[in-house]
Amino acid sequence: MMQEVLRLQGLQKSFGSVRALKNASLTLKEGEVVALLGDNGAGKSTLIKAISGVFPIDRGDIYVRGEKVSIRSTREAMDLGIETIHQDTSLAPDLSIARNLFLGREPVNLKWLGVFAPLDLAKLRDAASALLKRVGISKKLDADALVSTLSGGERQSIAISRAMQFAAKVIILDEPTNNLGVEETHGVLRFVKEMRDAGHSVLLITHNIHHVFEVADRIIVMRRGEIVAEQTVADTDLLTVESLITGADLSALMKRAQ
Amino acid sequence: MRSPQFSSFVILVVLLVVFGVADGNFLSPLNISNMMAFLPELGIIALGMTLLLTAGEFDLSVGAVFGLAPVVVMLLAQNAGVDIGVALLAGLLLCISIGTINGVIVTKIGISSFLVTLSMLLIVRGAALYITQGFPLKSWDQPGFFVTLLAGSFNIGAFRFYTSLWWFIGLSLLAVYVLRYAKLGNWISAIGSNRNAAVARGVPADAVKIWLFIATSVLAGLAGMISAFRISAASPVAGTGYELEVIAMVVVGGTALTGGRGTILGTIVGALMLRAIRNGIVLVGVPGLAYNIFVGVIILAMLILHALLQKNAARS
Numbered sequence: 001m002m003q004e005v006l007r008l009q010g011l012q013k014s015f016g017s018v019r020a021l022k023n024a025s026l027t028l029k030e031g032e033v034v035a036l037l038g039d040n041g042a043g044k045s046t047l048i049k050a051i052s053g054v055f056p057i058d059r060g061d062i063y064v065r066g067e068k069v070s071i072r073s074t075r076e077a078m079d080l081g082i083e084t085i086h087q088d089t090s091l092a093p094d095l096s097i098a099r100n101l102f103l104g105r106e107p108v109n110l111k112w113l114g115v116f117a118p119l120d121l122a123k124l125r126d127a128a129s130a131l132l133k134r135v136g137i138s139k140k141l142d143a144d145a146l147v148s149t150l151s152g153g154e155r156q157s158i159a160i161s162r163a164m165q166f167a168a169k170v171i172i173l174d175e176p177t178n179n180l181g182v183e184e185t186h187g188v189l190r191f192v193k194e195m196r197d198a199g200h201s202v203l204l205i206t207h208n209i210h211h212v213f214e215v216a217d218r219i220i221v222m223r224r225g226e227i228v229a230e231q232t233v234a235d236t237d238l239l240t241v242e243s244l245i246t247g248a249d250l251s252a253l254m255k256r257a258q
Numbered sequence: 259m260r261s262p263q264f265s266s267f268v269i270l271v272v273l274l275v276v277f278g279v280a281d282g283n284f285l286s287p288l289n290i291s292n293m294m295a296f297l298p299e300l301g302i303i304a305l306g307m308t309l310l311l312t313a314g315e316f317d318l319s320v321g322a323v324f325g326l327a328p329v330v331v332m333l334l335a336q337n338a339g340v341d342i343g344v345a346l347l348a349g350l351l352l353c354i355s356i357g358t359i360n361g362v363i364v365t366k367i368g369i370s371s372f373l374v375t376l377s378m379l380l381i382v383r384g385a386a387l388y389i390t391q392g393f394p395l396k397s398w399d400q401p402g403f404f405v406t407l408l409a410g411s412f413n414i415g416a417f418r419f420y421t422s423l424w425w426f427i428g429l430s431l432l433a434v435y436v437l438r439y440a441k442l443g444n445w446i447s448a449i450g451s452n453r454n455a456a457v458a459r460g461v462p463a464d465a466v467k468i469w470l471f472i473a474t475s476v477l478a479g480l481a482g483m484i485s486a487f488r489i490s491a492a493s494p495v496a497g498t499g500y501e502l503e504v505i506a507m508v509v510v511g512g513t514a515l516t517g518g519r520g521t522i523l524g525t526i527v528g529a530l531m532l533r534a535i536r537n538g539i540v541l542v543g544v545p546g547l548a549y550n551i552f553v554g555v556i557i558l559a560m561l562i563l564h565a566l567l568q569k570n571a572a573r574s
Binding site for chain 1: 435436439440441442444445447448450451452454455456457458459460461514518519
């Protein structure tokens with residue numbers, strides 16, 4: 001039996017009079033990839049921002065490994081083992097790969113100096129090289145290279161490996177294949193499978209349903225701030241999922257057309 | 259070799275050679291001593307401005323703070339009879355407040371630092387003019403510990419140096435350390451490069467920016483005090499236009515105006531360069547009223563050079 005890693009119960013969030021999240025509940029188990037689907041404005045972003053600590057929720061409970069937690073900042077989410085990879089915005093282009101990998105968690109000497117503590121540059125570079133090697137991109141990438149010199153796919157790989165490195169329990173990927181080429185997209189999807197095999201739980205937000213069928217174990221569909229369906233990938237098909245997303249019965253339409 | 263601070267350094271050397279050849283007095287001990295007396299005053303402000311620009315913000319109120327801080331300190335000491343040490347402390351608190359107000363409005367209310375610090379420039383300069391009624395203060399003729407500490411002078415051979423040079427060197431080393439080797443420097447560059455990414459990694463971007471605004475104001479006030487003690491007088495119009503001169507030093511050195519890429523060594527080169535240009539141009543006989551034309555042209559040429567290098571680096 002796979003262990004429950006993350007459970008959300010009755011999350012609610014409003015922005016003024018807009019109820020972005022009405023009553024969202026879901027469970028994420030160890031080593032599974034769950035795809036979160038929904039049209040624009042369905043509440044996917046609000047949901048993941050709430051989990052990753054970008055803003056507080058109005059009502060509802062969040063449990064990490066069965067323990068009730070409150071997440072008030074991105075820092076707290078990271079400390080609980082929840083790593084979020086936002087589309088395009090996860091890396092600082094003017095910093096080296098090594099410095100990006102450890103941004104916010106820099107290894108330092110003389111810790112008592114606080115923010116003025118000197119970076120442990122040797123450790124920084126070694127750890128970064130080891131990590132790049134482990135994720136299989138060491139041949140191409142130098143830990144001291146600036147992120148601005150990397151392609152979109154390489155950047156996603158860096159962001160994903162950063163999440164894996166901190167042994168995150170939950171990795172949230174927000175549209176990870178946006179703006180990527182075909183080959184790079186496959187690289188990222190391969191990465192998602194590797195993460196699952198390494199025991200991480202992945203919450204994958206995407207618009208591309210084909211990717212979902214390739215990597216996900218379970219599908220959760222949101223519409224107008226609510227979770228409207230939850231299915232295992234094995235028990236469903238593309239048309240059903242599309243109908244669930246749009247709220248229209250596409251399979252009935254298809255039958256009529258035939 | 260293609261780094262912006264290196265190309266700036268080469269041009270600095272070329273300028274020094276050209277001025278040195280064109281006028282024998284340029285490299286004389288007296289003239290070098292003169293340049294070294296002025297250098298720290300703008301250079302110290304430029305250090306703070308470099309960190310602030312690297313974090314993606316800038317501060318137009320530094321020239322006004324340079325003027326107001328000594329005016330307030332000397333008014334307290336001369337007219338209110340306050341001990342000079344206490345008066346300096348009051349000046350320090352004033353600079354901290356100005357920096358805090360700048361930083362809080364920029365980060366918490368979200369108005370661009372251009373507009374916030376432009377308004378602050380007017381407020382601070384206006385305050386300096388109003389409390390002095392526009393007149394320079396009586397000259398300060400009491401030597402003492404603080405005067406020696408900030409503006410004392412000493413001779414090495416034929417050269418005459420001020421203690422302010424030590425301040426500049428010390429603060430430069432500190433700034434190099436912070437930006438390149440400390441955790442804070444990693445945060446500053448990350449915030450300027452991609453604020454959202456930094457925040458998502460738990461970097462307290464707003465707090466860092468507020469502290470940088472405070473540091474910049476305090477450095478501007480310190481530079482103002484150094485200048486006022488050196489010439490033994492405080493004027494409400496001191497430092498007029500310094501904000502642009504300082505920003506020019508910083509960007510000529512290779513720091514990106516858009517944030518993310520900052521270099522303290524470049525700023526030091528930039529500060530030396532602008533000082534040498536201002537001094538050398540007069541010595542080689544360019545009419546005083548025309549020299550801003552040359553300064554502008556040289557700055558523009560430097561920026562074009564950086565942009566071309568940047569483009570080349572991106573292509574290769």
